[in-house]
Amino acid sequence: MRFETRAVHAGQDPEPAFGAVNVPIYQTSTYAQPEVGKPKRFDYARTGNPTREALETVLASLEGGRHGLCFASGMAAEATLLLTLRPEDHVLLSNDVYGGTYRLLARVLADWGVAYDVVDMTDLAAFGAAVRDETRVVWVETPTNPLLKVIDIAAAAELAH
Known part of the structure; x- marks a missing residue:
């Protein structure tokens, strides 16, 4: 079809x-x-x-x-995905990510042992250096909110793999 x-x-x-x-x-x-x-x-x-x-x-x-x-909301979808993480898993997210996403990681998942780093994903060298063996999620939002930065999704995906 x-x-x-x-x-x-x-x-x-x-x-x-x-x-x-x-x-x-x-x-x-x-x-x-x-x-x-x-x-x-x-x-x-x-x-x-x-x-x-x-x-x-x-x-x-x-x-x-x-x-x-x-899902009824973006946060419900995010929570469902991120709650599959385990202690010592790592998340990499943009320094201009939606505040609710950041708070879910910083105030909930970090207490469960999930590590995270915040990086300027428009700086591909810094982004690539922040990826580690324990990285399970690379959270990319583009254009970002509120600064409207544009992230190269293809390059970020290649670095993440």
Whole structure:
């Protein structure tokens, strides 16, 4: 299937109750269940709903992946990723990173033994020198906020590998 076709059709089966071609926006928080202890596909909105599942399916298809995950906020996505780190793992981030990202590392993950360094990622020599064997995440945001620095993502990725 071509990219354009996947963008329009992946994860979008006609809705069975009324035949809607586009996925409805489900705003319910709970779903009726046939009996106690035997939940159907969806039981509570925080664990999944048809709208989010359709979005995850189309994004995975467009990216060539098998699965996709969507979150209600960027910080929820960041926390999910960064909470996979272990003590002594290392994170490298820009000196102009979003403040919430910095605080998550400095005030939460550092207490769990996750190390981090802050570097000017527009200075590729400094960036390359800061990468170490324990580096598990290189956090790049470009353009940065608030200074709008532009980071060379391809060069940063090459140095990180």
